[in-house]
Amino acid sequence: MDSALKILHTWKGISLQELKTTLPNGTVITHTTISHPGAAVILPILSNGYIVMVHQYRPSLKKWLLELPAGTIENNEPVELCAVRELAEETGYHAETMISLGEVTPLAGFCDEIQHLFIATGLSQTHQLMCDDDEVIEVVCFPYSEIEQKIIDGDITDAKTIACLSKAKLCGYI
CATH class of the missing domain: 3.90.79.10 (Nucleoside Triphosphate Pyrophosphohydrolase)
Known part of the structure; x- marks a missing residue:
């Protein structure tokens, strides 16, 4: 289950986002991601x-x-x-x-860019x-x-x- 998305910063269509999320193994984490339009x-x-x-x-x-x-x-x-x-x-x-x-995924650990x-x-x-x-x-x-x-x-x-x-x-x- 994911909770509300928190936008920490935006710049040129890119944003730094934080989201509390549940991993496939059941662990709940707060994950910070750079959201990129591709x-x-x-x-x-x-x-x-x-x-x-x-x-x-x-x-x-x-x-x-x-x-x-x-x-x-x-x-x-x-x-x-x-x-x-x-x-x-x-x-x-x-x-x-x-x-x-x-496609390639260049920074999958912390960015959703494709x-x-x-x-x-x-x-x-x-x-x-x-x-x-x-x-x-x-x-x-x-x-x-x-x-x-x-x-x-x-x-x-x-x-x-x-x-x-x-x-x-x-x-x-x-």
């Missing part, structure tokens, strides 16, 4: 096989990360539309085709980047072999990027 992660593949990535400054870590473009679902939009929008906003590309690779993975192909340049106020992004492109080496060397540490690339490789897309 996100799309996009693996954009150019016609020459290069992968479009973003070099993004992450204020939480106070450093730059090399990542696949991604972003939060806004106003209950369909996840594929979120992927299309985020690809355009962060990279300036439009995809002719979006292929779903399924990240929806996509491959974007048939890319064409559209317009300039339209980043959010808190985003500082540089668009970069690499062959997959170089990206694999960057993961091995520790130059790419972003979990959603590694998960999406791994799923795409396991499914035979790269």
Whole structure:
């Protein structure tokens, strides 16, 4: 049995929530969760096989990360539309085709976020980047072999990027 939900803090569609709940073994706990609307992660593949990535400054870590473009679902939009929008906003590309690779749960211990993975192909340049106020992004492109080496060397540490690339490789897309 769950008791009343208590919202502790909200920010940009994300909230910190507390709820007294009963676990499957009967133990009653007060659990704190970050409630997140979900996100799309996009693996954009150019016609020459290069992968479009973003070099993004992450204020939480106070450093730059090399990542696949991604972003939060806004106003209950369909996840594929979120992927299309985020690809355009962060990279300036439009995809002719979006292929779903399924979902990952990045922080299940304390967050309900679901990240929806996509491959974007048939890319064409559209317009300039339209980043959010808190985003500082540089668009970069690499062959997959170089990206694999960057993961091995520790130059790419972003979990959603590694998960999406791994799923795409396991499914035979790269």
